Amino acid sequence: MSLETVKIAIADDHPLFRTALIQAAKKSLPDSQIIEADSFESLLKVINDHSDLELIFLDLNMPGNDGFTGLTRIRNAHPDIQIVMVSATEDPHVINKAISLGACGYIPKSAGLDEISNAIDVVLDGETWLPANIDIMEDENSEATEIAEKLSKLTPAQYKVLDMISNGLLNKQIAYEMHIQEPTVKNHVSAILQKLAVNNRTQASTLFQKLKQLEQ
Incomplete structure (x- = not known):
């Protein structure tokens, strides 16, 4: 990935993890513009104020984001924005459901800076990033995929x-x-x-x- 200017939103209610994501993004894309949001409502304002937003890191359990409703709401209204889910949850079932509902990546909060930076590169290259040893299980997520298709x-x-x-x-x-x-x-x-x-x-x-x- 070339070091181009990319506008990124980091939506997480934990300041320390926002800082980690910022550091990782700056390592991968030093010229990127990063905007922070500490709630889902503040993220929606960021999206409305920045039409050129390209990438969002979205905390699965941040205030105002119930389950995967935030992911599907943004995907519905702004399909061109890539969304990476972040969460302390490392359950493969949850990770697979996030991908089935349209996330382009899933980063556990236990991930290191190098791993997060790599995830950014992969996602901006148009591919899906998952933690090591996680496989996408199509059959298991048929319900999630069906819901996503209907909501779209x-x-x-x-x-x-x-x-x-x-x-x-x-x-x-x-x-x-x-x-x-x-x-x-x-x-x-x-x-x-x-x-x-x-x-x-x-x-x-x-x-x-x-x-x-x-x-x-």
Whole structure:
């Protein structure tokens, strides 16, 4: 990987690990521009403020990121941004699910600076980086892959409506939160049910809730 300028967001609520990721990124890409976020909401602001963002390091369990909902939300709205999941969890099942849902890499927090730097090079070269001795198990992650494929069909607005449905909000409340008309919400809901191949809001909510359970 050439030492070009790359804009990177590091989203983690642990300052020490953010520092480690910054050091690793600077080692691999000394001219990179790095922006920090300590919550998922602050990360969303970073994404909105920086349209040329290329790479995100996303903590699996940071505030505001329930399970894999953060990963799928960003992948849905910004498919061109590469996302590397970081976590203290080293369970191969969790790692495989992250890849199945669209992550381009998974870095355990036990990784050293050289290992993280190598992961950055691999990901920016368009390949998937996994810890040593971890293999992608296709059959095991068929459910995660199916969910990812269905969610990828939603527009960002529809994804947001689905998120609110899963939190129990009614159409009127969703309309208020999104500053749109209630008939527009109803149209979104109809499209969501069709794209997810479900019959009602409860089934749609259940499918979305599985994202929060996939790390278990």
